Amino acid sequence: MIDHFALSQAFDLLFSSFSPWLWVIPGLLIGLIFGSIPGLQISMAMAIFLPVTFGMDFLQAMLFLTSIFTGGAYGGGVTAILMNIPGSSSSIATAFDGYPMARQGKHNEALGLGLAASVVGAFVGYILLLFLIDPLAAFVLKIGPMEMVVVVLWGLTLIATLNTTSMPKGLLAGMFGLMLSQIGMSTTGVMRTTIGNPYLIDGIPVVPAMIGIFAASELLRLRGSNFLVEDKAQRDISMRRILLGGAQIFRHPGVLIRGSLIGALIGAIPGVGSSVANLVSYGEARRSSRHPEQFGKGAPEGVIAAESANSSSEGGSMTALLALGIPGGAATAVLLAAFSFHNIVGGPSFIRNQTDVVYSIIIGNLGQVVLLAIVGLLMLRVLGLVVRVPLPYLVPSVLALCAWGGYGITGTIAGPLTVAVFAGIGWLMRRNGYPVAATVIGLLLGRMMEGEVVRTLQISGRHPMAYLLERPIALVLFVIMVLVLVGVPVLKAWRRRRAAAA
Amino acid sequence: MIRRFAPTHAITLGLVLCVTGYITWSAVSASSTLNNLVVVAPVAVLLVVLCLIIVATALLRPEPDPQEAHYSAWGDLALLAGFAVFCFGLTTVGFDVATFLFVWAGVVVSGGQGKWQPPLYAALFTVLMVEGFGALFPYPMTTLVL
Numbered sequence A: 001m002i003d004h005f006a007l008s009q010a011f012d013l014l015f016s017s018f019s020p021w022l023w024v025i026p027g028l029l030i031g032l033i034f035g036s037i038p039g040l041q042i043s044m045a046m047a048i049f050l051p052v053t054f055g056m057d058f059l060q061a062m063l064f065l066t067s068i069f070t071g072g073a074y075g076g077g078v079t080a081i082l083m084n085i086p087g088s089s090s091s092i093a094t095a096f097d098g099y100p101m102a103r104q105g106k107h108n109e110a111l112g113l114g115l116a117a118s119v120v121g122a123f124v125g126y127i128l129l130l131f132l133i134d135p136l137a138a139f140v141l142k143i144g145p146m147e148m149v150v151v152v153l154w155g156l157t158l159i160a161t162l163n164t165t166s167m168p169k170g171l172l173a174g175m176f177g178l179m180l181s182q183i184g185m186s187t188t189g190v191m192r193t194t195i196g197n198p199y200l201i202d203g204i205p206v207v208p209a210m211i212g213i214f215a216a217s218e219l220l221r222l223r224g225s226n227f228l229v230e231d232k233a234q235r236d237i238s239m240r241r242i243l244l245g246g247a248q249i250f251r252h253p254g255v256l257i258r259g260s261l262i263g264a265l266i267g268a269i270p271g272v273g274s275s276v277a278n279l280v281s282y283g284e285a286r287r288s289s290r291h292p293e294q295f296g297k298g299a300p301e302g303v304i305a306a307e308s309a310n311s312s313s314e315g316g317s318m319t320a321l322l323a324l325g326i327p328g329g330a331a332t333a334v335l336l337a338a339f340s341f342h343n344i345v346g347g348p349s350f351i352r353n354q355t356d357v358v359y360s361i362i363i364g365n366l367g368q369v370v371l372l373a374i375v376g377l378l379m380l381r382v383l384g385l386v387v388r389v390p391l392p393y394l395v396p397s398v399l400a401l402c403a404w405g406g407y408g409i410t411g412t413i414a415g416p417l418t419v420a421v422f423a424g425i426g427w428l429m430r431r432n433g434y435p436v437a438a439t440v441i442g443l444l445l446g447r448m449m450e451g452e453v454v455r456t457l458q459i460s461g462r463h464p465m466a467y468l469l470e471r472p473i474a475l476v477l478f479v480i481m482v483l484v485l486v487g488v489p490v491l492k493a494w495r496r497r498r499a500a501a502a
Numbered sequence B: 001m002i003r004r005f006a007p008t009h010a011i012t013l014g015l016v017l018c019v020t021g022y023i024t025w026s027a028v029s030a031s032s033t034l035n036n037l038v039v040v041a042p043v044a045v046l047l048v049v050l051c052l053i054i055v056a057t058a059l060l061r062p063e064p065d066p067q068e069a070h071y072s073a074w075g076d077l078a079l080l081a082g083f084a085v086f087c088f089g090l091t092t093v094g095f096d097v098a099t100f101l102f103v104w105a106g107v108v109v110s111g112g113q114g115k116w117q118p119p120l121y122a123a124l125f126t127v128l129m130v131e132g133f134g135a136l137f138p139y140p141m142t143t144l145v146l
Helices: A004-015 A024-036 A042-055 A058-083 A089-103 A107-141 A145-161 A167-180 A206-222 A239-251 A253-267 A273-288 A300-324 A330-341 A348-353 A355-388 A391-410 A414-431 A436-460 A464-469 A472-501 B007-030 B040-060 B074-092 B095-109 B117-136
Strands: none
Touching (some): A058 A089, A058 A330, A058 A355, A089 A107, A089 A300, A089 A436, A107 A239, A107 A348, A107 A355, A145 A167, A145 A273, A145 A472, A167 B040, A206 A391, A206 A414, A206 A436, A253 A273, A253 A300, A273 A300, A273 A472, A300 A330, A300 A348, A300 A355, A348 A355, A391 B074, A391 B095, A414 A436, A464 A472, B007 B040, B095 B117
16 A cells, blocks of 8 residues: 555655755644634635745645645634634534533633644544555545535534434524525526625625624623633633643544544545534534533533544545545645646646655645644643633624624625624524524535535436435445434433343 | 513524525525425425424423523624624725724723723724734725724
């Protein structure tokens, strides 16, 4: 599986001089800053700094851009934990348990958990990429719309589990998100519900909607408090507690490894990536937990599952780029642009002819992950200070930041207005016990699901079930999904009954 | 226990049903093919059924008092209205002036003490946003003063 000669050349390329590593720490810092500010996206950071790479050699440019990618993936989790604002859609599930931990005064532990899970997750993702790049590429080529439908359905099943007190409310919130995702031009080119507004042709912008419904509505609720963490003694930023929190990941090795594997596998599917990976991983951690009732209230396993999956999906997303020359998302599209600036074409010939460079990129990313642990720890001391800011100052400032973030994503007034409208919807929903996260999941996955279902219907001649039997990967995924969704709860109930009888 | 059906809950369900009705009507009017309604139609039916279940449950078995119902909504609504005006004002008044006014008013409404601290903080925050955050925007940004 590994070409040892190319591997030794890769080590030579990376470690014979310091120059490939020169831009890694600045890249990680840029990623952390962009990832942790709502509205500034990782892909935007990579695009802004792309011209800087013109003067670099190819490997240096790749390490610089991927370090922005790596730093940004973790940065999104920091604001999700501290302020309930997922920096990107890949950090949605991090907020589910990270933010309740922060409100309980366990922000140090939550930040440490998130960092450690991110580091391990990213490490696993790149190790898998190093050893399995060829089989993973073959797997990606076999993924069609039917397989995507199953993966997206898996992500959507999380909706049903988000509200433990009332399943109808959880389902209604999720279905409402799915319905909102249908605004704008459909996959087949039919114009729906634009109310004559050109901004709605592409549908509701998901990230501003997410910022509004998660963050702005939560900030309105915080208005009556004085600090994010009410207990003064708990507001300290303690390196010891961050490290102890980080060490907690080893108490849940199953969650960590499963999250990392889910992330790497789903991340490899172009167009799906970390947005779905963190949700599927969180859902699976909750379903398989002995204490599912603690999820959503500050369960460390929730943070581990979400962060390990979204970080390992980065390695997965590089599979399609390196092995097939296909960008799986916006960030890898910028990397592809960097490829072309240096006259390099990704794909099978790149792997075959320049194996040493491919290995250098992967090993370089493993090195970045180690550096992320150091840079992240140092930055957490600064980022964690947000818990000491009085809420009368923090609430309007972050609300303003949310609106600016909405503009930063759309470039029009549609962004801030979407944030405001969804802040109102989120406020109403939270006040009446509806899980806003379910609406975001529906909104995020609805369009993706519609497109894949339509393509499946077209390919299968409107016989999707018969077509499913012809697709082994989809069939296996479907069977696993049904077993996990139905089989595991039935088995647990049977064990409980047997234990009660004994 | 609170009233059998809180007004804000009725507004939430009313909003969900209105939006669902409009999107469904619009989608069916545009095209009634399977490809166009493959998500809209089943989701609309499910939403109506779920609304009925939630209303019936709430009427037959009054809900426990939601946490948020304990405090007055008016302060939240005032800040929300201010936020909506601020969002609209960003491109009409200018990012700098709108941000300055919103943050100043927001700090005061949220309980910020002192006469000079809130406007000074709002001014510093605005400068930081325009010169820092705004400089990273790949889009033109309207400002009135800065």
